Amino acid sequence: MTYTSRIDLSEHVRKNASTLLQARLSDALDLEAQAKQAHWNVKGPHFLQLHQLFDSVHDEIEQFVDLLAERITTLGHVADGRVTTTAAASSLYGYPLEASGGEAHLKALAGSLGEFGKLVRTAIGEAEEIGDADTADLFTQISRETDKQLWFVEAHLQSH
Numbered sequence: 596m597t598y599t600s601r602i603d604l605s606e607h608v609r610k611n612a613s614t615l616l617q618a619r620l621s622d623a624l625d626l627e628a629q630a631k632q633a634h635w636n637v638k639g640p641h642f643l644q645l646h647q648l649f650d651s652v653h654d655e656i657e658q659f660v661d662l663l664a665e666r667i668t669t670l671g672h673v674a675d676g677r678v679t680t681t682a683a684a685s686s687l688y689g690y691p692l693e694a695s696g697g698e699a700h701l702k703a704l705a706g707s708l709g710e711f712g713k714l715v716r717t718a719i720g721e722a723e724e725i726g727d728a729d730t731a732d733l734f735t736q737i738s739r740e741t742d743k744q745l746w747f748v749e750a751h752l753q754s755h
């Protein structure tokens with residue numbers, strides 16, 4: 596469904612940008628749930644620090660979700676945040692239910708953050724090709740912050 600708008604982007608551009616945004620919205624919703632999965636289930640000697648780290652990662656991703664969904668609606672399309680859509684459309688690896696210790700959760704979340712970051716970075720160029728510089732800028736913002744969150748998570752796995 597497309598809503599009419601006074602926005603000065605063609606229907607074609609708005610539709611293609613929305614399709615691109617929707618794909619990354621499903622990924623971001625999956626990633627958001629994965630960060631909570633880590634937040635709730637991590638165990639071990641660094642429990643409290645990692646419990647808090649994973650919640651702060653979750654909070655950042657929650658902002659990505661809102662940015663992506665609201666760009667879709669700004670463009671006159673419907674943002675689909677249904678869990679059934681997320682489950683069917685997410686490009687990310689499934690989160691390992693058996694993860695327990697800090698290292699297992701750090702590696703699982705780092706893997707998903709790295710995969711998401713790669714997809715979002717690719718989306719920057721795709722949005723430029725579509726002809727929507729603002730969506731490309733939004734992806735750039737999310738890409739930069741995803742890289743930072745990946746650093747926060749990976750720093751716990753690096754000793755030198």
Ligand SMILES: [Fe+2]
Pocket residue numbers: 634650
């Ligand atoms: Fe909590």
